[in-house]
Amino acid sequence: MSQPRAPEEGKPERQAGSAAPVQYARRLMPAGRVLIVILVTLLAWTLLYAPTLKRAAEASPIGARRTVSLALLRPISAVSDWIGLNELAGSIERAVGRDQGRPGGAFVPPPEDIPLTPEEEEDPPGNGGNGDGSTAEADSIRAPTTERKLRVAIVGDSLAAGLGYFAERVFLPRLVRVSGQGRISTGLARPDYFNWPYTMHRIVDRFDPDLVIVMLGENDHQSLQDVHGEREARIGTSEWPPAYRERVLRMMQIATSRGAKVVWAGLPISADFRLRDHSKRQNEIFEFAAGISNDVAYFDAWDRFREPRGGYTAYFREGKRVILIREGDGLHFNAIGYTILAREIAKLAVEEFGLSPRTFQTAI
Amino acid sequence: MLFPTVDFAIFFVLVFVGHWLLNHQSHAWKWFMIAASYVFYAWWNWRFVFLLVGVSFLAQTGAIAVARTRSLRARLIVNGIAVTALLLPLAFFKYYGFLAVNVTNVLSSLGLESSIPLIQVVLPVGISFFTFMAIAYVVDVYRGDFEVASWTDAFLYLSFFPHLVAGPIVRPNELIPQLRERRDERHVDVAGAAWLILGGLFKKMVVSSYLAAQIVDPVFGDPAQRSAPDALFGILGYAIVIYADFSGYTDIAIGIAKLLGFQFPRNFDRPYTASSIQDFWRRWHMTLSRWLRDYLYIPLGGNRGGERRTYVNILITMILGGLWHGAAWTFVLWGAYHGGLLTAHRWRARHGAKETREGWLDVLRQRAATFALVCVGWVFFRADSMETAFALLRRLITGWWTPSESVTPLVVVTIIGMLALQFWPRGFGLWLQSGLSRLKPAPLGIVLALAMLLIVILGPSGVAPFIYFQF
Numbered sequence: 001m002s003q004p005r006a007p008e009e010g011k012p013e014r015q016a017g018s019a020a021p022v023q024y025a026r027r028l029m030p031a032g033r034v035l036i037v038i039l040v041t042l043l044a045w046t047l048l049y050a051p052t053l054k055r056a057a058e059a060s061p062i063g064a065r066r067t068v069s070l071a072l073l074r075p076i077s078a079v080s081d082w083i084g085l086n087e088l089a090g091s092i093e094r095a096v097g098r099d100q101g102r103p104g105g106a107f108v109p110p111p112e113d114i115p116l117t118p119e120e121e122e123d124p125p126g127n128g129g130n131g132d133g134s135t136a137e138a139d140s141i142r143a144p145t146t147e148r149k150l151r152v153a154i155v156g157d158s159l160a161a162g163l164g165y166f167a168e169r170v171f172l173p174r175l176v177r178v179s180g181q182g183r184i185s186t187g188l189a190r191p192d193y194f195n196w197p198y199t200m201h202r203i204v205d206r207f208d209p210d211l212v213i214v215m216l217g218e219n220d221h222q223s224l225q226d227v228h229g230e231r232e233a234r235i236g237t238s239e240w241p242p243a244y245r246e247r248v249l250r251m252m253q254i255a256t257s258r259g260a261k262v263v264w265a266g267l268p269i270s271a272d273f274r275l276r277d278h279s280k281r282q283n284e285i286f287e288f289a290a291g292i293s294n295d296v297a298y299f300d301a302w303d304r305f306r307e308p309r310g311g312y313t314a315y316f317r318e319g320k321r322v323i324l325i326r327e328g329d330g331l332h333f334n335a336i337g338y339t340i341l342a343r344e345i346a347k348l349a350v351e352e353f354g355l356s357p358r359t360f361q362t363a364i
Numbered sequence: 365m366l367f368p369t370v371d372f373a374i375f376f377v378l379v380f381v382g383h384w385l386l387n388h389q390s391h392a393w394k395w396f397m398i399a400a401s402y403v404f405y406a407w408w409n410w411r412f413v414f415l416l417v418g419v420s421f422l423a424q425t426g427a428i429a430v431a432r433t434r435s436l437r438a439r440l441i442v443n444g445i446a447v448t449a450l451l452l453p454l455a456f457f458k459y460y461g462f463l464a465v466n467v468t469n470v471l472s473s474l475g476l477e478s479s480i481p482l483i484q485v486v487l488p489v490g491i492s493f494f495t496f497m498a499i500a501y502v503v504d505v506y507r508g509d510f511e512v513a514s515w516t517d518a519f520l521y522l523s524f525f526p527h528l529v530a531g532p533i534v535r536p537n538e539l540i541p542q543l544r545e546r547r548d549e550r551h552v553d554v555a556g557a558a559w560l561i562l563g564g565l566f567k568k569m570v571v572s573s574y575l576a577a578q579i580v581d582p583v584f585g586d587p588a589q590r591s592a593p594d595a596l597f598g599i600l601g602y603a604i605v606i607y608a609d610f611s612g613y614t615d616i617a618i619g620i621a622k623l624l625g626f627q628f629p630r631n632f633d634r635p636y637t638a639s640s641i642q643d644f645w646r647r648w649h650m651t652l653s654r655w656l657r658d659y660l661y662i663p664l665g666g667n668r669g670g671e672r673r674t675y676v677n678i679l680i681t682m683i684l685g686g687l688w689h690g691a692a693w694t695f696v697l698w699g700a701y702h703g704g705l706l707t708a709h710r711w712r713a714r715h716g717a718k719e720t721r722e723g724w725l726d727v728l729r730q731r732a733a734t735f736a737l738v739c740v741g742w743v744f745f746r747a748d749s750m751e752t753a754f755a756l757l758r759r760l761i762t763g764w765w766t767p768s769e770s771v772t773p774l775v776v777v778t779i780i781g782m783l784a785l786q787f788w789p790r791g792f793g794l795w796l797q798s799g800l801s802r803l804k805p806a807p808l809g810i811v812l813a814l815a816m817l818l819i820v821i822l823g824p825s826g827v828a829p830f831i832y833f834q835f
Contacts, residue, residue: 024794026801028551031384033805034623037554038380040809041816042373048817053370168586271484314484315465320472322465328486335585335748 047085050077115179117208140354141210141261144175151177153209156216158184166338170360179207187219188247192229200254212255215265217282248289256295261353263345264290268301271312271330297352299345339364365407367616383624384549394516404525412488422449423498424518427505431512443506447499454495460485462691490529494522496655501536510536517543526621530613532631533651547625555801560619562815567612569823575601579770584746587756592763595756597771602746603739604782634786639730641705656685679703698744
């Protein structure tokens with residue numbers, strides 16, 4: 001028996017006075033059937049996208065939300081796998097040029113897009129970075145020329161991503177090549193989600209930087225896991241600081257392995273006071289680890305951008321001028337803030353590693 | 365809660381069921397929708413729910429006070445007090461920091477110390493939108509265009525979640541009568557809604573995200589070193605990003621309202637096909653344009669005070685419209701720029717050539733000129749400072765010897781494609797919607813799921829906040 005048809009609506013909008021063509025009329029649906037459409041859409045989409053959703057859930061911070069998400073997504077993902085939808089989704093992803101499970105979009109530059117430095121521009125490994133084979137000034141960053149530009153890699157989380165963008169305003173492009181390698185929502189706590197030591201290796205091998213600026217840790221307010229997702233040290237326990245320090249030292253070791261100098265920027269003070277104690281402890285670890293190697297300097301972003309009485313401020317005093325430098329989230333910097341941060345780090349590199357002052361501009 | 369998230373999908377299914385189950389019980393339905401809208405808003409920051417309640421309370425109290433006041437003069441005063449009271453939270457949250465910094469710096473340049481505390485005030489999401497709707501409600505009651513609504517209607521009108529955080533700015537007479545009527549549960553335009561939602565998702569998650577990451581952010585981040593092609597396509601790219609982002613959001617909002625049986629006004633009508641700057645403002649953020657006209661330009665005197673006064677009114681309206689978008693001098697300049705263009709357009713219409721040429725080449729020339737002028741304005745809208753804006757514009761002239769870093773074939777194709785879509789016949793979309801509406805629920809659901817999957821795959825991981833959330 002044929003079902004009664006709902007009346008039709010949705011004549012196309014036309015200029016006043018013109019008749020709407022009937023062939024474009026849309027058929028309307030009762031709300032109950034619309035609910036079926038919505039549920040089928042969401043269910044089918046969840047089945048098709050289950051592996052990626054599961055991966056995203058696995059990468060989220062440990063807590064009730066993650067536990068519930070995984071409890072729901074694991075069976076859905078298994079069903080998707082069993083009936084082959086997983087493979088269908090994978091085929092669609094591959095067809096549009098995106099590997100399943102890889103962060104980034106089909107057209108968005110992938111995270112592993114690390115610039116390759118030609119061999120003739122590379123410095124011999126371990127020579128301290130002069131590039132011409134000399135070792136006389138092994139403790140200094142080499143003086144760049146327009147032919148052999150200085151290579152600066154900026155690595156870390158979203159703070160480093162912002163810093164990477166705006167460091168290009170500070171470092172002069174005719175003498176310095178900046179490679180922004182910030183990855184949002186990453187840190188050292190979850191190599192199962194993003195493996196920074198591996199990525200750092202690739203940056204060093206491909207780009208062969210002279211100076212590495214590291215800024216990360218804001219996402220590390222959580223227990224430490226290994227690359228397989230197994231917990232290594234629970235947050236808040238006495239195991240956490242030494243385990244974290246090991247990870248920081250490992251990053252520093254990789255970054256300096258081909259002679260690069262490293263400026264490790266500590267976490268800046270945040271508006272959220274609940275994060276402050278932990279961030280301070282992380283900064284102590286960064287500073288301690290930096291003190292072990294002559295090739296690593298610690299930049300104290302906390303003290304540099306706090307208010308004189310020690311609290312959080314979103315403003316920075318530059319001479320007589322007051323400038324808003326932080327975003328409304330109380331953590332990230334705005335464009336001018338990142339520019340000032342880059343300039344201050346460059347100044348430290350001048351003091352610590354003899355970076356040529358003509359490689360960057362100080363006016364903001 | 366962002367629209368393109370799993371959180372919102374779960375929220376919406378629950379609200380959809382509750383909404384249609386309670387459709388016959390007007391009172392219960394209203395309370396349910398108010399509660400749902402507050403949950404939606406609290407997802408960002410529950411503390412700001414009190415602000416939304418406060419603004420709604422002020423609006424309703426103001427409207428009642430205006431309606432009960434008999435004398436015309438007293439009504440004017442009460443209306444003024446109510447509007448001022450509604451503007452105070454917006455002024456504090458949005459402009460305090462801007463004012464504090466500028467006053468401090470001016471005093472400092474004079475050798476004086478400022479005692480204004482430099483605090484960073486967190487901007488509540490959507491405050492600009494619900495404040496404008498609240499003002500529209502009070503002023504419409506004052507003008508006699510609208511009767512005072514019940515408390516629940518007024519609260520629901522201001523908090524109704526599809527429009528809450530980034531518009532469209534719906535007038536009281538467009539939404540409140542719909543809140544009072546029972547929705548027709550037999551006739552839901554699912555195909556029209558799906559078209560809007562999927563189109564909005566595509567614009568936001570694929571087009572806007574791609575162009576922003578690929579060219580706009582790098583070019584505006586460091587304009588001084590960029591080549592002229594980078595600068596040019598960075599600006600064109602931003603014209604597409606701001607359109608795709610904002611129109612994408614409002615399309616989703618309108619589509620969601622449609623699924624609940626509500627009709628929202630359109631907010632965009634192919635703005636880059638405009639043949640004059642006046643035409644552009646009839647097509648861009650249409651609900652803001654008419655708000656500015658009805659609640660600012662006309663109260664200022666509109667065109668009733670002579671030619672010069674009209675120009676001044678246009679300039680004031682557009683400068684304040686610019687400032688509404690953000691507390692920065694770049695927005696003020698953007699508003700003044702558009703005010704200047706509108707003034708020039710009006711002056712030319714009165715004193716310039718009397719005959720309008722309508723050959724296709726003339727139309728093309730007018731459209732191209734309008735688009736170019738709009739794009740120059742976008743530079744100030746997007747730039748983080750005046751220096752950045754002027755540096756980028758300079759590179760359009762001086763950057764032809766610098767090699768391009770960001771212009772790729774796909775960037776060019778995406779920009780041209782999105783511009784071409786503005787001229788695409790409407791019939792194609794309507795034909796597709798008509799075809800979708802003829803599918804049975806299960807096949808339709810699977811088609812929509814595949815379309816969603818494609819959008820998610822094409823877009824980058826994670827969802828950047830919509831640009832207009834910060835306004």
